[in-house]
Amino acid sequence: MDAVFLARLQFAMTALFHFIFVPLTLGLSVLVAIMETKYVKTGDETYLRMTKFFGKLFLINFALGLVTGITLEFQFGMNWARYSKFVGDIFGPPLAIEATLAFFLESTFLGVWIFGWKKVSKVMHAASMWLVAFGTSVSALWILIANAWMQHPVGFVVRNGRAEFTDFMAAATQPYAILKFLHTVTAGYVVGAFFVMGVSAYHLLRNNEVDLFKKAFKIGAAFGVFATIVVFIIGDMHAAEVAKTQPTKLAAMESVWNSEKGAPMYLFIVPDEKHHKNAVELFGIPKALSMIAYHDPNATVKGLNDFPKGDTPPVLITFASFRSMVGLGTLFVLVALLAFLFIRKDNLIDKKWFLKAMVWAIPFPYIAIEFGWVVAEVGRQPWIVYGLMKTSQATSLAVTIPQIIMSLAGFVVLYSILGIIDIYLLIKYAKEGPEAASVTAVEGGK
């Protein structure tokens, strides 16, 4: 175990853990804001209780997303000092802008939302949640602009022994960043939609608060149809952008070893990394890969064997994660459409099997998102900044292996405990339902 491996392991662990909580924050903030807006518009108390119920779940989830985010900001300097020094001129600004534009907005107005029920007007209260949702998206935008720059560096020059900005707007508005932002945010919306539908389905199965949860399910389903379709379309565009800018990542995603003009797409592949080929390739669709990646049936897809040795990412994990994400994403579109259909026809309650499936569906969008990050980050290897800086050249020289082992062990233990508590609390309060939420308040439990 070398220092680079340990530092990567720690970053992967803390980032993937952080991203268990962020997507629900992205999606549920919008959904709670929609619920509260419906309450303000209609005056229907059902929506108020719905807002408070899902709002409480939102807060339990938000707490961990917030605190685990600080780790990531600190970690660039702690574990990746050479990286931070080399790219700080470019990578630092979006992080500072994120804090200034987004985190203050999120945290301040979340405070107003939690504690301000009797202190601000109804409209201002609902607006606070919209501002939280807006802040969350702004935060995602800037951190993904930073990440997109690592994937496809633009608007810079290497000078004074480091990368320096020459064109901030080029980095902030490059298609890679915009697509990544849209893909990530809508993926968060999918998580939010499935969460609201799943929790509602749980209560509908038990005939609990049928009116409230049918309404909630409807909001979730409509939002889910929109989100699953958009995330899919943007995902396709994003993959085309990857093909253009990161050919090694594309080749690993599709497990293409040898360059081919008019490359087919195989529905079933077993990569054999050791022998630099696929052990099994079945059900090929002629020219499909060239079509999807380059929108041209005769385009050449460059294979992994045609890149310099040591410049290609691990194939199996990138390939399998990508396939799993796309498979799940396709499934989500179908499930969301079915959900919308059943709630429109008002026969959802009779479809017990579907309601049960929706409860069990809650974790899957999370899993798809984690796969997505594995594709994005493992697929970029061996580069930390694609084509510019190798990951192995980016670590902190001052940090020793025992130090990383200590912090890694600390994070594993701490995050495991907090993750278990948080998920336990989410399930507990989700099961208790809206009535219980106000009972605890009477007891002064919260």
Added chain:
Amino acid sequence: MLNIVWFALWGLLWAIYFMLDGFDFGAGILHPFVAKNDIERRMVINTVGPVWDGNEVWLITAGGVTFAAFPTTYAYMFSYLYTPLFFILFALILRGVSFEFRGKINSEGWAKLWDFVIFFFSLMPALLFGVAFGNIFEGLPMDANGYHGTLFTLLNPYGLLTGIFFVLMFLQHGALWLAIKATGNVSERSKSFADKNWAVLLIVAVAFLVYTKFATKLYDNYFSNPVWFIVPAVAVLSLLMIKVFSKTSYIKAFYASCLMILTVVFTGIVGLFPNLIPSSIDSAYSLTAYNSSSSPYTLKLMFIVAVIFVPIVIAYQIWSYKIFSAPITEDDLKDPEVETY
């Protein structure tokens, strides 16, 4: 010129962070002592409830600005201080979730567990931030071959004294906050604690100012340009005013305490200039506002962002403090329609 502006802003962000999260830390350390039962403890937690998160964002901004404006300092500072920063992270994570978790399971043992977490993990970052800044004032042992210190070299007498000084400042600050934001017994106990703590704080503050002369080079800037003595003078004055105001108005005393923290931090920042982190072994390897900064392009870009957005942030944070300006009463905590921690 922009390098100097960003150096000042860098100091200002840390100063604002300590001024704001300082009372969160203070209240967190104090709560087992000024609150004797569950509802009183919840009262303490709810005084910081709506604002602690927004306060902590100043730390994230200070970190982000260090990264953006002084990337070399960010890289060295965070990797050289790896272990203490890890403990600070650990503490901030646990303290952050404790507010949300504490009331979520109806059990006395559960609440007690998180009460201890709030106490201990408010104390630890308060102390460690002080130790870290004490060491920055002294300079870190770094040269061409990198960093030569360990966790234990950081725990030197001056570093520890600065740590204790920070803890006492935050205790004073938190006690004054609770005096005005809590009600009933909690407020009374906090007032009495604030009055007692003040004398200890005064002694340690004097010791800090004297020891600084021997342990650091901070005073060099002051002797070469004595007009700057106004900064520590205001710090001492505001410390004295806390005592004076405490007799008539704890609100004014709290504002004096805010000014004290700002000026104490700036006493260090002025003394450091142009270093962000001096080298204690070879000044050629000090990290300065010039040799560790971003390009002029990035400094200008970030300056524009800061000039536009920081005033907006300050405006709505003041607005939110105003909304929650009323002290927390026991009745507030029993109100079923109002969410509280």
